Amino acid sequence: MMLALAGLVLAGVFGGWVASLGPLPLEQACEVSTTIVDRHGKLLRAYAMADGRWRLPVDAAADVDPTYLKLLFAYEDHLFYSHNGVDPLALGRAAFQLVTRGHIVSGGSTITMQLARLMEPRRQRSVSAKLRQIVRAIEIEQRMSKEQILDLYLAMAPYGGNLEGIRAASIAYFGKEPKRLSLSEAALLVAMPQSPENRRLDRHPNAARAARDRVLDRMVEDGVVSDADAALAKAVPVPRLRKPMPILAPHSADNAMLSVKDKSVIALTLDAGLQQTLENLARDRAVALGSNISVAILAVDNASGDVLARVGSPDYFDGRRAGQVDMTRAVRSPGSTLKPFIYGLAFEDGFVHPESLIDDRPIRFGSYAPENFDMTFQGTVPVRKALQMSLNVPAVELLDRVGANRLSSRLKQAGANLELPKDEAPGLAMGLGGVGITLQDLVQLYSGLARLGNTRPLREIEGQRDEAREPERLLEEVAAWQIGNVLLGTPPPENGVRNRIAFKTGTSYGYRDAWSIGFDGRITIGVWVGRPDGAPAPGIAGRTAAAPILFDAFARTGKLPVALPKPPKGTLVASNAKLPLPLRRYRPLGDLVRTDGERAPHIQFPLNGSRIDASGVDGASTSPMPVKVAGGVLPITMLVNGVSVGELDGRRQRLIDSPGPGFARLTVVDAKGAADTVVVRIQ
Template sequence: MSGEGTIAAGTGRRRRLRAAVLTALVAVGIGLAGFAAWVVSLGPVPLAEAHKVSTIVLDRNGKLLRAYAMADGRWRLPVTGGVDPTYVNLLLAYEDQRFHTHVGVDPLALGRAALQLATRGHIVSGGSTITMQLARLLEPRRERSVLAKLKQMVRAIDIERQLDKDEILDLYLTMAPFGGNLEGVRAAALAYFGKEPRRLSLAEAALLVALPQSPETRRLDRYPEAARAARDRVLDRMVREGRVSQEDAATARAENVPRLRKPMPLLAPHATDQVVGALPDTRVIRTTLDATLQKNLEALARDRAAAQGADVSIGILVVDNDSGDVLAHVGSPDYFDVRRAGQVDMTRAVRSPGSTLKPFIYGLAFEDGFVHPDSLIDDRPIRFGNYAPENFDMTFQGTVPVRRALQLSLNVPAIALLDRVGASRLSARLKQAGAALVLPKDEVPGLAMGLGGVGVTLNDLVRLYAGLARLGQTVALREIVDDADGVREPQRLMDQAAAWQVGNVLIGTPPPENGVHGRIAFKTGTSYGYRDAWSVGFDGRMTIGVWVGRPDGAPVPGLIGRSAAAPILFDAFARTGKLPAALPKPPRGVLIASNTRLPLPLRRFRPAGDLIRTGSEQALHIQFPLNGSRIDAAADGAKSFVPLPVRVAGGVLPLTMLVNGISVGDIDGRRQTLVEPPGPGFVRLTVMDATGAADTVVVRIQ
């Protein structure tokens, strides 16, 4: 009986054990199912939050020009320029030593933290990994609890599945809190140390490691001593672990902690506003600007504006000749100066250019072939209808070389040449080259535009002068580096020979006292009523334009281009840190000769009014070919062209023939000749007689 009872008791225990195991398995299954359902209910990790960053604008070399706070006022700057390895190593050693080996959760760190809490009664070290801290930043917790910690662990594992270690570390370095509205190590380094986090001292690195643990109670601008103590604890632990020497730690402890935040970088505010407006959805914008040059020229503008007076503003624009890239863009001396209307970009303001358009008048005159830099021209009182131009100093120089007339910026010779070139043609050519000229309402181009009777921006004026440096071709200026821009087609300004001649003349202009002669081709200008002072110049590498005046257009007594703007221009070239580069060599076909060796018609220019004949002389006229005609000059079965006959009537012998502004010899006594076409396309044929009279036709060779 006792045996049977023992067997029955054993059978009962086994049944109860099986029931308990089954109950436990069911409970575990239900728990796992519930846990799985909870994990699924969490949804995907909100990584999109990590991509919400401040907009930053960089220069051509990746240096930070300006950062913009996020819509809610936070500064969260993407880590694009790298972080000091000392800081990264210190961070991982202090926060997450096995960062590169764990899967988001470090069981050893969690066990150590739990044991320290149990044995000491308070938290000695945290068990959260960098990935778990990133999870908390992506989804801030409302309270501290076991469930919240569990959620971080789940999220950390999920993050590790989606991102690699470098991406996780970059996101943490971008989002870590550093007190107030500062997020990310880059924003903290700029605000607290005034520099990028690429190079940090040991003390700075330790401080940046300590702040995110309790960012609000260790804010440097409120609790600097608490921040210092936290920094020193980081250093002490690194010494104990043998990662930092006692000597280095002592030196780091001796450094003071900053007590005030520094302003965020704000270089090229006008340019950065414009590029952000053009690319509102782009968070990292790279420009063509050079941060070092921009900083130097902003300082130059501030210093010179202070010397000019409290109401005077300055604009400076620097352009690379070859590419058209804007290297520096100074819209005003002080962006926040209300009295100077500092937020008005004076590089894009439409103003009267004074005499700065004169080089283009001379360039078209050289192109047309009726004048040469060494031709003589009269600077005497002259009247064009009701218009009688006068020089700035109210005197006249008499007969001077054309070269000298441009270098001295004489008004009468410029207007006489413009009368021959044609104001409408000058206006059309400048617009064709990309300059948006603004005429008074209901006005057409007239002779007054040669002395400033038209509106233009510094931006367009620099583009035109860069076209002279490019031997007659302009290119659209750009400030945003964007490979999708493609090739910007050059626009024609004038012939190569004419553009070179203009540059060759301007480089001989007497420089201001702070300049060296023969280094920079430049021109100055002063608008009517002393409202605008200009100076634009170029060498073989870059073109710089300077405007000085009041933004409201009020006169500034004594404001003259030569004394107010030209010295700034030469200082700007000096602050580029490079010696002026040589101008291009003369292109093929340029006529270089003294006055006595020029063809007779080119030795002296006479205004149109001097070409009136007396007696039976006929006015010079090209009878064939007709202006605007199309001529089939291709030789049969050959790539060459047959000579083009030219027949002339009237004029005083000898007659000189010019093709596209280049002399090709004299016309015989029968007043006819044969001309070799330079190629297919439009060809300008000009004939000049001994008195300087000229006639021109444009034909198309095909």
């Protein structure tokens, strides 16, 4: 009776003591460093925890070498998968050693008990502490699966200093993930957590080596490892220095940290292999170009819009080059890189063709007189050559025809953000770089050319909703294909091969920015070269500085260029001599000379770019709009937004019904195919 009563009292006391332990601190134990991984799960960058510790999440099945796990279980807990948190035989052995020797020789702790100790650290080893570990281990086993227990232990095991977990230790000491470990490395990682501070490789390498060798000896005794393999492993020297944690794609990682909250693992669309390759390329080229010159590179998958690599600077820690500033997102002058979209709108409007002839000659638009980069003029050239040579006068003439406001609106519609000087409207100068844009937006626009006229918002963080990334219209299919076909023939730099990559270069005013953007059927890559502070860099031009980097970047992707899409249905592919008469030679608005001596049609009213008030009178919603034409051979057909509305009368006039508020395109075509077009805004 007394024995039973004593048992009840002891049980009550023990139960009260267990209750006093409080809840299991699982939430704090599960805290890990935020890690940024690429599209394949490869580590790009990790961020230390708030207290400075490195503790990386671990999935034992996917992240850890089986050799290490075999040694760990054999050395620490060979009954891990069969016990309920406590190994009675191991505890009995430890108790016997305590009684016979008067002090603790081995703890008899299972991996689960060690995890309990890591959750609630105790400085001194005592019977009370051991009892606490036993109770906590049983709690852990009740609340977690064996796989979860192992993963958490592998994330929390101490390796000296601020290193916790096998991944942090393997990266810091071996410079690699623990997926593939040698026998020597695996034994070392098993040994270190037993006395992490006394076996730190950067402070006590000899002690660490001795501990590793003891693990190997034990494995030989237990028959886990052969004598020969153990001897070879012992001959391997141990590392003596810590390696830095990987910092790939630092700008992308920083942006992901700001964008995604409460997530320990953030997956990006980047490809770590390509990212490393392009970072090395940017670093090497920046050194060759000069101490203050920076390089930025952005690579995007055309089909998905996924960012595959982003190099914001050659060296994240280089203060001279403002390394922590992401130059792929910096607003800079684009030079001539917007010219393809001017030509694209001209092709779309149908008043010019890649094989049309166009004049490159001195011309003045009010007080503005554009000149070419080399201060010379080429005379009459095909439109194709004008774009490939990046001639300024033809580009400005075409921009004057399609309209700077329309170009700006179309680029913004396609997802690009253009920045103009305060209180300024888009003007002709934007065709030569008189506007601000980022490399990121330029690459998005050029990838739209590869996609035959539709841009897709770029994505860099996995898991973003695709419905928010619907394609945006840039150009009609035929016009986009024509631009790609023209740029494919641009003469490459010395390190490039012709007709493999469609590309364009640009140099901003004062040699402040050098650009080269190119694409094939698979990928679009953009390169920027310049000084981050915006100061001039004489001699830095798109063709000589940026284009060679672009072609090297394509070569280093490790894949052959993919052919561009075939011409869309309805594409007119013809030589100049076989083009319709109006397309053989471009003539600006107001040029009424026809090759056969007759006057070409010219819309005198309304004027191109004018605003027309079409509000009706006497209750009518709209009033008819007059159109007046000079020249042309009758009959002359009138089209509104591409739809015929009939012929002009003998006086070359006609009243047409207003198509409604907004922009309207009015076109006249005479009996010999000569045409004229104006765009007006109806309000």
